[in-house]
Structures are given as C-alpha cells and as structure tokens.
Amino acid sequence: MKEIATIAELRSIQLAVLDHITTYCDKHGIVYFLACGSLIGAIRHKGYIPWDDDIDLFMPRESYNRLLAAYRDPDPRYALLAPGRATRYLYTYAKVVDRRTLVVEDEVPGYELGVYVDIFPLDYVTDCRWLRRHVVWKYKKFIYRMRRCKMQPNFLASRWRYLLYRYFPLPLRAIDSLIGHTLTGHKPTGTVCNMTEANALERECFPAHCIEGERVEVDFEGKRYKTMPGYDEYLHHLYGDYMQLPPVEQRVHHHFAAYWRDA
Template structure:
C-alpha cells in the first residue's frame, strides 16, 4: 500500500470515527482512543503516518450500550459488524465498516465476512485479582478466540505471503476441535467466561483483542475520568491516565520505532475506496 492510498484509507477511517463520536456524545456513552490511535493523538496529533487502522475502547457496560444504540442510530453509510450481525465474522469485538469499500485482510481472504474499510471497537473487561485465575481466564478465552477464527475460515497462519508453519501447527488441533462445536456454542461460552470478573473489585481491565497474559492489562485508575485530545481535525475522548496507559503499552512511546519497523500490520491484500 503506497502512502497516497494509505492516507485515503485513514481519511475514511476518520470519517467512521466521527460517526462513533457522534453516537457516543448524543447518548452519553463513554469511549476512548485506544492503542496506536491514542499513541498517534499524543505523538503525531493524528494518525501514526504508517498506521493502517483506528481503534476505540469501551468498558464493557459502555460497549454494550454503544452496540445497542448503534443498531438503531448508525448512519446508513456504515455497517456495524459483530459476530451476530455477520455470521462469517470471527472476532469477539465489533468493527464498523464503510459500505461500498473493500479492505481485505489476508487471514480472512477465504471468509465471506464483510471486508469494508473499518475501525475496531474493543470492549474492556476486568481481570481477576488472583494471578492463577487470571492465567486460566486468558488461556480459555484465547482458545475460544482461536476456535472462532477457525470456524469462519480465517487463517491466522497466513498473515504474511507465506505460511507460518509454527502457527499452522498450533492451529491444527483447534481446527479439529472446531468441527465438533457450533459457533453459537463458542460465543455463549465465551461471553460466560469473559464477564466472570466484572463483578469483582479488580484493579485491572483489559481489551478483548489481547491474547497474552499481561498484554494491554491496564490499571482501572487510568479510566477514572476522560479528557479530550486532538486527533487530526477532531477532538476525541482519551483516558485521563493516557500517559501511564501508553507507557505500560509501549514503553518510551514518544520515540518512534526504527524505520524497518514502521509498517502496517493487517496484511491488506485488496483495497477499494468505493465511490466518493
């Protein structure tokens, strides 16, 4: 993807982000810029120049309120993609996609899921205070996420142009098990497990995109309130503890990575910006 195409994709993602902001502000739903989007806001006042996506996060209660509200209020230009609205979709978090566009990821090229240009919406749930319970929770959820991807014909071992044989071997038993369990059963089991610590007075929350113990586990105090930070031409919500959040996630976040690591990560193999 050349720089001009990437910028055009980013501008469509920004358009989607403004729609999320509109819905949240009109319906008193708290949200925040997440991951590389938050980093971009702080370090670049917008997109990281080589970043190919945009992320928002929500605590679980706000996430569920947003999904329910967006089903009724989302502009007709966009599609709210969840594992319920798109039965071929294989993630435990939502995306909003721009209709009439294509943004095909390599790992999902054999899936029939909607593949328009998107932004990610990540629900954050509590992590158990007990480390052993925490480890068991992440292990179970990671396996269920792998089952979901396999069930809808995603191929995570194809993130690059060649097969990652180590990952292919890891998924081999998962592919076998997936033949004997329905997608509905996987989803129900996942939702039962993921909320198990949400009634605890936990010190940590984490997003459903995380698949390793400790990765993106954040202190709840970072989200005690929200502030506004500029991102491109718009101000979006950010956690008040955004500096600590970024330090936990990236370390020295104000120093860009070396040039060889400045690349997009989604393995996009086909792009169509649609009609303007």
C-alpha cells in the same frame, strides 16, 4: 471497483467513520476512548502515527454492550459489525465499516468487509497475575481457537479442527455466548484488559483507575476526541517510553487492499 490507492484517501474514509461513531456515542452517552496506536499518534504526532493505517477505540464493557444493543445503522453509509450481529463474522470485537468500500486483509484472505474503525471492549480481570497467566489466558486461547475453527467450513483441514468438531459440537452462537459469560468481567477489580484477543499478553492488562473519572480530549488530525484520563500511565504501561520513535524495522503497516465498491 476502483482501488483506494493512497494512504491519505484511506485515512479520510477512516476519519469519517470515526466522526460518525464518536458523534453517535456522544449523543447517546456511550463512553469511548481513543486507544492503542491511535492514542500514541494523538499524543506524539497529533494525528496518525506516520506509518499507521488504522484507528482503534476502547469502550468499557457496559458502554460496549449498550452500543451493540442500541445501534441500528442510523446512517446507510455505515454498519456496526460484531459477533451476533453479522453472519459468520470472523472477528471477536466490533468494527464500524463504510459500506461503500471493500477491504481484503492478508491475515484473513477471502474475508471481506469495508474500511473500518475497530472497537474493543475493556473487561475487568483478576488482579492475580498467576491466575491470569496460568488459567485465564490458557482458557481464553482455547475458547477463541475453538471459535476460529468453527468459522472454517472444512473440519478436516487440521487435526485440531477435527477434534473440536468431533468432541465439542457447539454451534458458533453457543461459543459466542460462552465467551460472553465466561470471559467478561462483571465484578470490578483493579485491573482491566482487552479480552477479545486470543493471544493476550500480560502487559495488555493495565490499572482500572486509568479509565475512571472524567475523560480528556486529545488532538487527532485537526479534531478533538476523547480518551481515558490516565492515558499517560496506560501508554507507559503498554509501550514504555512511547514518545520515542521505534526502530525503523518496527515501523510497519497492515497489509490489505481497499476499494470503492461502486466505482
């Protein structure tokens, strides 16, 4: 295998994945939003944040589910990975990956996939902050911790893992189904959130009206991509004065190694 040694080469692969999935979504009427650090980069730098090395998309839950149901790997270079679509898939959200590449990340040693673009569903959540903080988040963290433990083959590796194995003998598919039925917001509220993260923060919830209405286009690495109409309110809510550069010590990138599989 040949290492993908430069960030420029890595980004070129990611951008090709982004073009593939956004073209597919536009063709099939699936709504997506450039999001998170990728959206900050688009607004502040008209491309990647200089030290960033990934791309994030949000989708309303309805569009996210449509994508998972309809996408059938139309281009052999790419694959859509998500719980239920890939065997023992570690993550709780979707990724579109370049099959020709290999990525091994420090936070999940030994788990391999291709260079990717992340796709996170947005779900409605209760507007009550007290309920989110004291009920929803705690329940969600428990369910996701149980799922992660089920992904590990050695149930004796920790006391927590053993207790889950002993008293909650649910298969992984059942846990994923439980997540889908209990953490997915089916009734509109005034608040949306990315519920796929085990340790969701209160600030990651933002007003639902930010994603309602006609999307707008933003510049990203010389092309135009769609994002939510209320992007400015969303970014201020999540990051504060997002047009200001963070302190140098916070300008960090992900840690992983990337390779071409057939080189």
